Amino acid sequence: MPPGGRTPLAPTAFLRAKGPDFGRQGGGGVTLGKHLMMELYDCDPGVIRDAAAVERVLVASAKLCKATVVQSVFHLFNPFGVSGVVIIAESHLAIHTWPEYAYVSIDIFTCGDALDPIVAAGYIVSQFKAGRYQIYKIRRGKFDARKRPLMTKPELSEELVFGRPLLK
Numbered sequence: 001m002p003p004g005g006r007t008p009l010a011p012t013a014f015l016r017a018k019g020p021d022f023g024r025q026g027g028g029g030v031t032l033g034k035h036l037m038m039e040l041y042d043c044d045p046g047v048i049r050d051a052a053a054v055e056r057v058l059v060a061s062a063k064l065c066k067a068t069v070v071q072s073v074f075h076l077f078n079p080f081g082v083s084g085v086v087i088i089a090e091s092h093l094a095i096h097t098w099p100e101y102a103y104v105s106i107d108i109f110t111c112g113d114a115l116d117p118i119v120a121a122g123y124i125v126s127q128f129k130a131g132r133y134q135i136y137k138i139r140r141g142k143f144d145a146r147k148r149p150l151m152t153k154p155e156l157s158e159e160l161v162f163g164r165p166l167l168k
Helices: 011-018 051-064 115-125
Strands: 028-039 070-076 082-088 091-098 103-111 133-142 160-163
Touching: 028 115, 051 070, 051 082, 051 091, 051 115, 103 115
Parallel strands: none
Antiparallel strands: 028 103, 028 133, 070 082, 082 091, 091 103, 133 160
């Protein structure tokens, strides 16, 4: 049990507890996209050094959050490490792995309100068996809807940084 007697919530549960949406700003503002930046530590090196496995996880996570997968491209570096991107109709998921450090860096960028990138983030953390992680949630493309109406439907908003403690 961690200090304070509380078990850290998995990413999906934590974000849901804080509010799932983050597209609308106060005062009539809206944003064009949702961006999750993920830092995963203590991952399973066997999984994150396998380009096919990494691609399967990212494509599956995109589909789980209801994204439309357009194309994926992944590259295995010598001696190890994987970089790749899943292009989705709503934007992209990008990844870089460092198996020698058991570390993964991921960006999930989605536009509109039809997708739930939080679902993708939770799936990725579990599949890479991250022992520690941080996920940053950012609103991208901020506009004042009163001055410049947008074609997309706005969402609720909340700034958030969370994760399992980085220091043991």
